[in-house]
Amino acid sequence: MSWLLVAVALAAASASAEVYKVGDSTGWTTLGNFNYKQWAAAKNFRLGDIIVFEYNAQFHNVMQVTHAEYRACNTTSPKATYTTGNDSITLTRRGHHYYFCGVPGHCQSGQKVDINVPRLAVRAPSPSELASPMVPATPANPPSTNAGVAASPTTGVLLATMVLFLGDLLFSHRS
Template sequence: MAVRILVALACIVVMLRLSKAAVYKVGDSAGWTTIANVDYKLWASTKTFHIGDTVLFQYNPQFHNVMRVTHAMYRSCNNSNPISTFTTGNDSVTLTNHGHHFFLCGVPGHCVAGQKLELNVTHPVSFTPLSDPPISSSLSPPSTTTIPAAGVPGPSPNHAASLPSAAAAVVYLLVFLVFANFIS
């Protein structure tokens, strides 16, 4: 009985951590602009970005836009071939992979004036089991491929269980224990 309670509590904690995706308004109250002299590098350095978080660009679409670009394009303020362009003035970008993400305003002179943003999405937190894993298992670890977010080499692959896969394992274990209890 105590094991089931511990498993249920672990499942709840993992699921709560997974549901905490944040929404960040770029530049806070100033938004995405050149007028307020926002230091977007400083702004980003005060945040911790995770997969699933959303970055909200709010701006006047008559004067600005948002372009997602490569690292080289970001460094040189080159807007000639962006990965994607946003022009609504209320653009939400969900961060779906770890690594560096680069954005700039494509209006001439704005990027050079500092209207550019680099975000670093951290690796998911690894789940550490409470006890040693079994020596042999019929399940092999999933094959993963790390793709850099925007032209910047990412870290080497980490084969530790990520939080989502750990959550799935905990849920599976919880369901197994419940059904095993019904059968016996």
């Protein structure tokens, strides 16, 4: 049952996923002393969001690492290594996701980023979803078990938000 809840939560989250290019127009590089820590702190990452690392694959890569490896710029045993120059990674779990460039000296010079997906974070409905009118049931409509409740984008967003919140509650009590 819990795997089904996770699947529903991820599907709901990905329906409103944001795509973030790491470093924005600067991309993933050592040029210009870009502050990736400051960049990530200004973002509001959620489950289902996609982070994209764009870089010259001749000079850089992306390694996903543990917190200890991140702090020490230790490249010996990454969780994953990406080398395409255009790597898209979907955020599928809450907490910190640590990445750096594994080319010698690059991490030490600041080419590293900590992407944090907060524990109970859920994406709020957009203004356009909130402004979408709900159509009330009319006598011409056949009766149903949910008479008076009309489906709308807002209803879907609220349902997805509830599913994510309940999933967080279930999983936070297990750990």
